[in-house]
Amino acid sequence: MASLNTRQGPLGNRLAAHLLRRATFQITPSRIQDFSGKTAKEAVDELFLPFTYVHPEGPISVDDEVTPWLTVGPYENRPESGGKRQRSVQMWFYNELMHDPTIHHKMAFFWHSIFVTGSDEDWRMFDLWRLFQLFAIGDVKRLSYKVSLDSKMSRYLNNNVNRKGSPNENYAREYLELFTILKGETVGTGNYTNYTEADIQEAARVLTGFRDGDFANKDDETGLATGRAIYNNHDPGNKKFSAAFQYRMITGAVDEADMYRELQDFVDMVFEQPETARAFVRRLYLYFVSDRITDEIESDVIGPLAQQLIADEYVVENTVRTLLSSMHFYDEDDSDNKDEIIGGKIKPPLELYYQSVNLFHANQIGVLNETPAYYDAVAFRILRQTLQPMGLPEYPLSVEGYPGYFKSPSYSRFWFDQSNIALRYKVSEAIVEGKGISTNNAVPFETDVVQFFKDHFTHQEYGEELVRQFLEMVFPEMPDPGRVSYFLEKLLAGIGPINWMFEWRNFQETGDDESVRVVLTDLFQTVCRSPEFNTF
């Protein structure tokens, strides 16, 4: 029986690394060590500490190259720098994500993967990212309300043209089908258990008259630009929902201000359905824990957590805390603590890349502090020539989101296929050489392999000991002795342990690392190009 009871006792290296891999991007050798002495609760507490942005003001304007994004406005509608602007915002977000020791950006990205929009390269990108940051561990019901008003979303799913007399259902449909309660089994024509086609039409009516707004149109609560309500375009009639929503009727708004009340009523109605809570918890489970939701997981994990989420009025923080502290998360809720969860997912591209950068101390500079032109070139190489080829474009290719997170039946297996295997296996090479994955152009992430092995391990002159420490750090599970020997052989290079000892000592005495660098690089590359390293 899967258990959400809190795991007791110090985590140890293996579980500390597991938690850091799954819940943050900042996994480093010293953090693993630090967390290994903490209990699950203590460690998770630390992940929920307040954090500070590297650049709280957002990226620098690509136009004047000085002004922070947050204050600079809509750039006089200069579309020509759109691509640069998109890269700028995205790299800024990834930079925050890479430096965030907490769970916040892992969660912000979760919302980005759920409340999907597309690339539009304008100033609205920042506002939506910031919304996800603000609500990272907060009230998802409120977030869904804010997203419904967001200009970028409004444009992406066409709610900006959803008007009285000429409804556009696109946003209403996705709000139910993909964002909140999700589609259930089709039990009749146009009846998807959790809602019906008629409900979509009524929801679309609720949403008539909400459209995108300009930069100066601020949300008082967030300070971010938001969309507008145009009462003339709003369908003022009452909206009636099906049995799936208990035949609820939502009273039509009487004026512009009342439109917000009406929208809130609709959001409340959707979130009053327990299935909505379950839908969010399932996605949290897929995101953090496992690709497999069995009946047992449904009853022992999803159900109780959904209850907690409802009890917390949809503030997700405690639900996520419970999940990440649970015996289940550490595979300790039955007698075999090695058969589930740990190492049971493919590392998504973001984790593969940024966790490698952090774990191997490859981050040489804060890229945002360079000149905008250089920064943009780097952004191009990382976003377009590294992450995108691995299957992670800045915005998902469809409103359904990135398939690797929530899409059955493949889930995380999506991230590893014939199309990206070669690129994934090139990550370590890219990091050793300080370049992008699909080109030879320089990026500022470069690991000094010798320095890494020198700084983060002990007794390096004993080859087997060094390899064992290294594998324990970078693999979710320690492989069997035969496999360890295979990796060790990279270090010994067919000569033997005494030779390695001699080589390492010679390096320590003379500082000449030429010889050890050859085999350490081989070991590093072989380990990072292994199937094991691609799991997490």
Added chain:
Amino acid sequence: MAKWANPGPVQPCSHPTILFPMKRRNFLKSTAPLGLMPLFGAGLPVGSLATTSPFLFNPCEVTDRSMVIIFLNGGNDIFNTTVPLDQLSDYANIRPDIRLPESSLITLDSSLPDHQQIGLHPNLTGFKDLYDNGLLNIVQRVGYEIPNRSHFKGLDNWLTGSGGPELKNIRSGWLGRFLKDRYPGYMGNPFIGESDPLGILFGSMSKTGFHTFEEHSYEINLSGQDPAGFFSLIASLSGDPIAHIPESEHGDILKHITEIENSVNVYAQRISDTFNNGTNSSIDYPDTSLGNQLKTIARMLNGGSRTKLFMATTGGFDTHVDQVEATDTRTGAHANLLQNVGDSLQAFQADLAALSLDTKVMTVIFSEFGRKIIQNDSFGVDHGTLSSMFIIGKGAEPGVIGTNIDMTDQDGPGAANPSQLEHDYRTVFSSMLQGWLGASDNSLEATFLSSALYANMPTLINSENIVPPSCHYEPEVPIVCACVHVRLMLEGLYNPTAQEMSSALKDNNLLPKQQPFAAAPFNHSGLETADIFPEDTVDWVLLELRDADDLSVVVARKAVLLQKNGFVMETDGIPGVIFEGVTEGSYHIAAIHRNHLAVVSAEPILVNAPSFVYDFTQSEYMATGKAQLKKVGTDWCLVAGDNDGNNVIDNRDFNIWEQTDGQSSVYHPADINADGHVDAADYDLWLENRSKLGELK
């Protein structure tokens, strides 16, 4: 601040010919990661290969045919291989020390006309046997214009399809281009109907012929490998497989990864399988490298391989010294080489016949150049020009094509005068690709990058076996539209205060309706026409997609219009530029203007990303090379003054200006600032930039 006419870049090129007009809702139904795989060409979903093939089968069932290409490395001496019997006295005079005795020559076919009478080297009994059985065709006077006599460059030309004044220094290989065109969605994996690698390369020769600048490879190199043990070699993409996968979710994921690794490596297993499943007949092959390569090919084909192109190689033909034994010119190094070639091919053909594979395989033999006509002082011959190719197989139209090389018509240093060229080597390969494998004219053009090269193909396949024109395949290109948004500013036309360019040419009705790049040096043959110029048109610009790895390869080009705000648009005013028929992937963008230095994007750009704008105005680093853009106000502009469009700003540009100075109301390259008047303002622009070199120079 200027007002922008339209927000074009965030829109897809709204052109009616986009093949994948997926609406957002429709996209939901597609589980495929379309567009995620820029490095893998067409972006076809890998998973779907298991159930559907993206490729059209040849309607006439010739997809099980193969072609074996044999390379004689070093430059075979054709004059001692096929002696021109109509010139025996010249032959004896020119080659007194190395000539073969007349009595030793094997008359190929006494019924041939005099100018094609050939005496085979006495060791080529194998070829005589093949000929007598109707299995051999010899094409004479083969080569290409302006032949290169270096081994490395010569072979490079033959493998890349380079040679002649028009097609120089192509970097990708024609074999790869052919396969890429034939299988446009190919992603490096087996697919239904073709479980074998499309090309297999034997020997130590360069892979250039197959090189296509794709992440996936069209060929498998079996160089020095035992095919039966090949599997372990390819597995080196990753590391050793995991011996013991644990029973756990972690283990399940490791299994998934291992399966993907194996599927990527599946050709290796398949090669081992076809080799192990196949057998040769009882025919004896010479125990030589070439004999063994051909024996392996026959065995793999017997084992079920449907690989399209095999390439085998045998060396030693660089016979500068002791080509013959002085005491007996019938013996020596060259005699042994030819014995091996003749006997190996005879055995191969006999083996294929015994295995009932002879209707499936054609062989073509080439060498990187011919040798000189004259002998040297070391009983050898030095590098020359023209040579012959040999076509062998049941499908061959038997006979001799082309005239014996006139041994008295030499260029300066004693080689066959290149003007004797009758058959460009590419027409021979084209004829094979079309007659044997069913390549259409379009496919040949894609393969050899020229339509001229298949205009005069010799007929090499006999009427029983030739693929009829109705069966020539037209590959279905999975992506027909590459949508590109580019922004650039032209120095001299750009007003830094208004941050836009002048549209004086349009305003004064000076713009030509036909694209202005037809003449040299641009030689753009496109028919782009603008009957009505869209508002804010500045001038014509020639946009090109260039190969991601090889800037010299122009993949596509189109004349388009430049707007005041720097965006390019089609002549119909729709923002963005559509390149039809371009395979999805990354390309460099080159922007060419008639009197500004052309620029090339610093990075290859994914062409199927309609929301992406490549903006040359943003920094000097947007253009390949140093200082290719010039900052004017806040924007970076193309450098003005290259009036003759040759990518150098020099006195010739001045001369053009000087000859035209004072003209008004003209559309002329000397009008650098495009105000319709050739005047001192244009001269000033030239002066400031003279001596600047463009990257495409």
